[in-house]
Amino acid sequence: MAQSNKDVHHVVEFSILLKTGIALFGLTFLTMFAFWMHHYLGAAGPIVAFLIAGVKAALVMMFFMGLKYDSLMNRFIFALGFFFLLLLFTLSALDIWTRVPLTSTL
Amino acid sequence: MSTVNSHEHHYAHHFKNADHEFVTSKQGVWLFMVTEILMFGGLFVAFFIYHNMYPDMFAEGAKQLDWRMGFTNTLVLIFSSFTMALGIHFIQKGQNRKATWCLVTTLLCAAIFMVIKYFEYVHKFHLGFFPGKYLDVAHVGAEHANLGLYFGFYYCMTGMHGIHVLIGMALIVWVLIRNMRGDFHPHYYTPVEGVGIFWHIVDLIWIFLFPLLYLVG
Numbered sequence: 001m002a003q004s005n006k007d008v009h010h011v012v013e014f015s016i017l018l019k020t021g022i023a024l025f026g027l028t029f030l031t032m033f034a035f036w037m038h039h040y041l042g043a044a045g046p047i048v049a050f051l052i053a054g055v056k057a058a059l060v061m062m063f064f065m066g067l068k069y070d071s072l073m074n075r076f077i078f079a080l081g082f083f084f085l086l087l088l089f090t091l092s093a094l095d096i097w098t099r100v101p102l103t104s105t106l
Numbered sequence: 107m108s109t110v111n112s113h114e115h116h117y118a119h120h121f122k123n124a125d126h127e128f129v130t131s132k133q134g135v136w137l138f139m140v141t142e143i144l145m146f147g148g149l150f151v152a153f154f155i156y157h158n159m160y161p162d163m164f165a166e167g168a169k170q171l172d173w174r175m176g177f178t179n180t181l182v183l184i185f186s187s188f189t190m191a192l193g194i195h196f197i198q199k200g201q202n203r204k205a206t207w208c209l210v211t212t213l214l215c216a217a218i219f220m221v222i223k224y225f226e227y228v229h230k231f232h233l234g235f236f237p238g239k240y241l242d243v244a245h246v247g248a249e250h251a252n253l254g255l256y257f258g259f260y261y262c263m264t265g266m267h268g269i270h271v272l273i274g275m276a277l278i279v280w281v282l283i284r285n286m287r288g289d290f291h292p293h294y295y296t297p298v299e300g301v302g303i304f305w306h307i308v309d310l311i312w313i314f315l316f317p318l319l320y321l322v323g
Contacts, residue, residue, distance in 0.1 A: 017192055028264060050314075050317060064306045078140065080135055093155065
């Protein structure tokens, strides 16, 4: 694998780690706020909750796991996991939601 | 400035140099992380599909969970992820003593997480909320006859996650001891990096489990 060795041991700055931690705490409180507001959000409630979770996950992956500074190969490998998860979800969902009931006369 | 005596690390002979060994080991950990995503992912997909089939039953199940417990555990785990990342940061800077305290804090947070989880489980058992067929619908006064399905998911997902926390704790103890022994320095800290990535994925999974189980019902 071609990779320059100059940034193999990238040190994530303390201030970046601290900001990430504070942002994650803030977003957790935001999740709870959205939960208490779920009467107003209605069907959008779960979507808001998972959007916030998605942002939190991105922060953890980029700065705590250091993927922002990692090699393209490692980022690709990790993204592959989510791709196959999406494939699993899509195919399973298609199967379940396109089934014809047994009582059908088709 | 290193606060402990650094032991020399010799890379294995089939690597070109120490960096080559580090990059290769790290890539192996990332491949392992893909299997972790797919293992938990299967449970998530099953949860979404059954949730779509029985939304009211899942709502009844989610109401039985105490969001305060899940919320506290989320903060505890995020903090532990922060201290883990900080531990690696300090080892990279050669400040091993500070790294030791970071790893100890991470370990403490993991223990707090498991204690809270223990109280949650015990409380659910006390009320009779068992998984699957072991949930006595009449005894717990459930509105839906298949409420056991929700608790099946709850115990499988949080249980699998809990096992990961316990394994993570054992791994942190291992790198903690090695750090105190002076095995790590800015040019060799591969095990801490790997354990760190594993610990962050434990946090990552909980970030999704919390809204899924406790809030979205």
